Amino acid sequence: MQSVVALDNVSFAWEQLPIVTIRHWRVARGQKVFLYGPSGSGKSTLLNLLSGILRPQSGSIRVLDQDLTKMQAWARDRFRARHIGMVFQQFNLLPYLSVRENIELAAYFSPATPLDQTWLDHILQRLELTNDLLNRKATGLSVGQQQRVAVARALLNRPELLIADEPTSALDTELRDNFLHLLLGCVEETGASVIFVSHDRTLKDYFDLQLDLRELAGAGEASPC
């Protein structure tokens, strides 16, 4: 397997969502990609496509050599649960569940990977989350803690791909740097590839590769297809 993500001739257009067309894109195993995506650049459409929630009208989206466009909806959902971890800007947790239950959800939706308590304890420790936080309600945590819990959940099933969508934009500078260190440190252990979307270019130095989403996704916009 050369690449974790492989997109070819993907085009998607639907209702008010921005048009996304990608001729060719590869993300190598273990590669950490910084995707510069200001609003309106089709960022959320791309994330929906990569995670298998939306299906493109044409082209192929291969994740771990499996073509998402050829899978049934339930199979894509199961694939996402097992192989793709996701962290959002904010509100990653169900507010009425405890932190532990929020994390366990990831194992619940991926029956192939039973909850590995040793691994969970380890990443919680790596993410500087103490065990007494686990029984608290998600809303009882600070934003920084919530984001780290989201990372722990995203990495619980040891996914091969981690997608992070502006995960630092709710954090102040000091917390942000710390968060990025912790996030990338944990990812290092699993060897996962990372697609990190942000509008904050100052973060690009943490990553192996920098891409502008407008160039990537808008490449085919000029030529109608």
Add this chain to the structure above:
Amino acid sequence: MLMRIASASLFNRRLTVLLTVFSIAVSVFILLGVDHIRNELRASFGRTVSGVDLIVGARTGPTNLLLYSVFRIGNASNNMSWQSFETLSQASEVAWAVPLSLGDSHQGYRVMGTTGGYFEHYQYGGRQPLSFSAGQPFAGEQQAVLGAQVARKLGYEIGDELVISHGTGGVSFSHHDQYPFRVTGILAPTGTPVDQTLHVSLGSIELIHETGGGHADHGHSHEPESITAMLVGLKSRIAVLTFQRKVNQFRDEPLLGIMPGVALSELWQMMGMVERALALIALLVLLASLLGMTTMLLAALREREREIAVLRAIGAHASFVLLLIELEAVLIALAGAVLGYLGLAGLLVLLKDWLSSQYGLYISSLPLSGSTLGYLGLIVGLAALLALLPAILSYRNALSKGLTVRT
């Protein structure tokens, strides 16, 4: 996990959820209450009188005669004469005839003048005769036989003395206190208005109503001038219609003879309209409360978009979201149904004695019968059906919007 998420999510919105549960509970309470009381009334009325072929009274409506003669509801507007009673009871078809004389009371319980034949011939339920739990029938004047509840509530025992009041109100200012009665017998409970009745001889009724002195001679029996109604048993039931015609065409005074079963079914026919109206209202109230629940679920959808996006991101299928909302609706409806059921059952237990002593209505406690379970099933099913609207809306959102949250 679905269950855990649904219950935690509902608990998180407990105020609105609780109000919705209460509104469903109230409608379930009404729905089951109307249904149960209707069935109980029918059963209770139906088992009150049996073995009586004809009830005869002064001319009035059949329902009216039935209600005041057997159920002690309302009062007779006219009496029939003793003369007519004697004539009719001597007719060849008649096996037995018992006079009833109502109009007095004791501490809110009706006093009925009758003859010893009443205890022999009156039957209730499936042709069960009256039986004594203590003592025996009255043998003369100023003796009384108490219904089971009268004795229990007022704490009378054999040999106790009591005074009868004029009129049938709970509070009477005119007491016949120069003629105290002695308790000679207490009847076993029957679950009919007999339990709330004090039985005395017909002569006693006359005695306490005679004005002036001069009747110290207790030797002769007091014959009444008039009675309220009479119960008739015939030698052969085939003769009922002919005898009824004879009564209705009685020359000496206008009389009415009714067959208890026929009069009851006429009463139910009349009540049928009211019952159907009540049942319809109960259903509409239920529908309104379930629509309220749907509105609540719909209103919450927008703020739950984030929640749904999170679930989708971790790998939940869109149908998980649909099931979640359906499960929440079912839980709410179930909680409401159980609460309404328990509320009604509890209230019936509390009101049981009061209903029977005040109105002679014997309402048994609420059974978890097939029809009750059927109603509860209907309510939960209806809730699930109505919840399909918010559930399908969020399902479609989960499919198309995915991780995108409108902000």
